[in-house]
Amino acid sequence: MLRALFNSFHKVSDEDYQAIEQFTATLHIKKNHDLQPIGHTCKTIYFIKKGCARIYYFKEDINITESFSFENNIVVRYESLFTGRPSKKGIQLLEDGEIIAINAAKLFELFPTHPAIETLFRKIFQHCLVEQVNRIESLQFHTAEERYKDLLQLSPNILQRVPLKHIASYLGITPVSLSRIRAQH
Amino acid sequence: MLRALFNSFHKVSDEDYQAIEQFTATLHIKKNHDLQPIGHTCKTIYFIKKGCARIYYFKEDINITESFSFENNIVVRYESLFTGRPSKKGIQLLEDGEIIAINAAKLFELFPTHPAIETLFRKIFQHCLVEQVNRIESLQFHTAEERYKDLLQLSPNILQRVPLKHIASYLGITPVSLSRIRAQH
DNA sequence: AACATTAATTATCATATGTAAAGTACTTTC
DNA sequence: GAAAGTACTTTACATATGATAATTAATGTT
Numbered sequence: 001m002l003r004a005l006f007n008s009f010h011k012v013s014d015e016d017y018q019a020i021e022q023f024t025a026t027l028h029i030k031k032n033h034d035l036q037p038i039g040h041t042c043k044t045i046y047f048i049k050k051g052c053a054r055i056y057y058f059k060e061d062i063n064i065t066e067s068f069s070f071e072n073n074i075v076v077r078y079e080s081l082f083t084g085r086p087s088k089k090g091i092q093l094l095e096d097g098e099i100i101a102i103n104a105a106k107l108f109e110l111f112p113t114h115p116a117i118e119t120l121f122r123k124i125f126q127h128c129l130v131e132q133v134n135r136i137e138s139l140q141f142h143t144a145e146e147r148y149k150d151l152l153q154l155s156p157n158i159l160q161r162v163p164l165k166h167i168a169s170y171l172g173i174t175p176v177s178l179s180r181i182r183a184q185h
Numbered sequence: 186m187l188r189a190l191f192n193s194f195h196k197v198s199d200e201d202y203q204a205i206e207q208f209t210a211t212l213h214i215k216k217n218h219d220l221q222p223i224g225h226t227c228k229t230i231y232f233i234k235k236g237c238a239r240i241y242y243f244k245e246d247i248n249i250t251e252s253f254s255f256e257n258n259i260v261v262r263y264e265s266l267f268t269g270r271p272s273k274k275g276i277q278l279l280e281d282g283e284i285i286a287i288n289a290a291k292l293f294e295l296f297p298t299h300p301a302i303e304t305l306f307r308k309i310f311q312h313c314l315v316e317q318v319n320r321i322e323s324l325q326f327h328t329a330e331e332r333y334k335d336l337l338q339l340s341p342n343i344l345q346r347v348p349l350k351h352i353a354s355y356l357g358i359t360p361v362s363l364s365r366i367r368a369q370h
Numbered sequence: 371a372a373c374a375t376t377a378a379t380t381a382t383c384a385t386a387t388g389t390a391a392a393g394t395a396c397t398t399t400c
Numbered sequence: 401g402a403a404a405g406t407a408c409t410t411t412a413c414a415t416a417t418g419a420t421a422a423t424t425a426a427t428g429t430t
Contacts (some may be wrong), residue, residue: 009362059326079318082311112265115300122307126267132317133264137251139324140357141244144387164408172325177387178411292410305391329417364379377426388415397406 002047002100005072008119009127019114024108026173027099035075035099038090044101048073050162051097054170057089065170068094068162070155074124075144133174144173186321187232187285190257194312195305204299208291220260220284223275227265229286233258236282237346239355242274250355253279253347255340259309295358329358330366 002024003017012020026049029035033054035046046053048071055066055077066089071073080087081104087167093099111118139149149170151158158167187209188202195203211234215221220231220238231238240251240262251274254260264290265272266295278284296303323332333356336343343352353363 027295062326064326068319078311079315081370082315110389111304112300115297115303118300118303118307119296122303122310125310126263127316129317130267131316131320132314133251136320136324137316139321141247141249141354142253163406167405169326174388175408176410177314180387183409248386348376350376359418360378361419365417368379371430373429375426375428377424379422379424381420381422383419385418386416388409389413392409392411394417395407397404399404400402 001049001072005047006120007076009123010116012116012120016114016120018100019110020107020117022109023103023105025101027101029093029097029099031093031096034091035091035093036077036087038088039086041086042077043104045081045104045107046075046091046104047100048075049098049100051093051095051099053091053093053097053099054162054166055089055091056166063165063169065166068155068158068166068170070161073150075127076128078128094152094166137170144171144177147171148178148181186234186257190232191305191354194303194308194360196304197301201299201301201305204295205287205292205302208288210286210288212286214278214282216278216281218278220276220278221262223273225269226269226271229291230266230289231260231276232287233260233284233339234286235285236278236280236284238276238278238282238284239347239351240274240276241351248350248354250351251352253355255346259313261313263313267268279351286361324357329356329362332356333363333366350354352363 003012006017006020007013027035029051031051035161036042038057048069050071052068052070053075054068055075057064059067075091077087077089077091079085080089107117107121111121133175142150148167151167151171164178165175167170168175171178188197191197191202191205211247212220214236221227221229223242233254235256237253237255238260239253240249240260242249250307262272262274262276262277264270265274292302292306296306312346323335327335336352338357349363349367350360356363
């Protein structure tokens with residue numbers, strides 16, 4: 001499953017895959033619990049095998065969802081992993097979940113001896129970069145209603161899995177405002 | 186100059202640097218001219234030696250600035266370079282500029298034989314990823330006024346170099362709205 | 371220098387979103 | 401199963417931003 005995801009970015013040999021696997025652990029986390037709390041420096045790349053999660057932070061007491069992640073996706077707080085600074089963001093499970101944790105420091109140590117692994121993760125990060133650019137475009141010049149409709153199109157079942165208050169803050173609006181948008185069907 | 190920038194991400198040997206240099210060209214572009222027009226597939230990584238540029242696109246006749254880039258920075262339309270799809274975005278010079286163009290296809294071909302070059306660009310892309318995440322945070326939950334002040338703090342001389350209309354669309358607001366924000370000092 | 375074009379500001383009005391408060395429905399806990 | 405808590409909606413009002421149009425300022429062209 002993890003390997004299938006990897007292969008979709010860059011084919012790796014059995015040996016390379018096993019080298020990565022060596023530094024992975026499977027975690028079972030309950031709904032509403034944190035995979036990583038606010039304030040810790042991110043040293044792990046997570047892969048969601050089952051469940052869904054959100055990256056969140058507080059702005060003046062307001063709980064803001066930066067992103068959602070569902071099965072078969074990677075979750076990383078890049079701004080912490082790539083700078084070495086503590087993250088003001090946490091990762092919370094929105095459903096009971098099964099998570100594969102990859103030790104990032106150990107993984108990065110593999111790069112000099114396993115170029116294919118470095119290539120794999122370079123391509124994964126490139127893909128993430130494209131996702132972020134698209135998100136910026138959406139936030140910069142779409143109305144809240146357009147962003148809501150786009151989100152439903154991209155993740156049709158998100159309404160069944162994620163509380164509306166998180167969707168609201170993800171869209172950059174208040175729950176009241178989201179209610180209004182939903183009401184005018 | 187380019188090498189100094191590279192070194193700030195990852196030290197490369199003379200040989201590696203020369204391998205990259207082989208696929209670079211220096212361009213002189215006049216103010217208001219396009220470095221790359223809308224609709225072309227991005228196959229080049231640009232480095233700004235002198236001048237400043239913006240990535241822009243149209244949304245229903247409205248000319249939107251996605252990002253600004255100044256001296257000593259890299260400009261790439263990731264969503265095109267990393268997907269191979271034509272970009273609906275262009276790159277325009279806002280001042281007469283001197284640009285170093287790196288042929289991305291040739292560069293990527295160096296990766297298997299020059300692992301240090303791959304590492305260098307992985308780190309550059311990681312840095313860009315962090316920048317994009319920060320931009321998302323700014324767009325998602327700051328008011329237009331906060332975003333304006335943050336921009337001035339980050340690029341204090343931007344007002345002298347960039348027309349306000351571009352700054353407005355970069356902030357996700359109309360020029361009229363930016364005028365108002367500036368008026369209430 | 372005169373003219374034409376574009377950029378920026380200001381004013382007015384319309385609309386979208388925020389804030390606060392109250393009500394309803396759903397969950398959780400004991 | 402009652403009580404408490406949480407999520408969501410609705411209403412009323414406040415504020416920020418958008419749209420349009422008119423004016424002034426700045427820039428480019430001949």
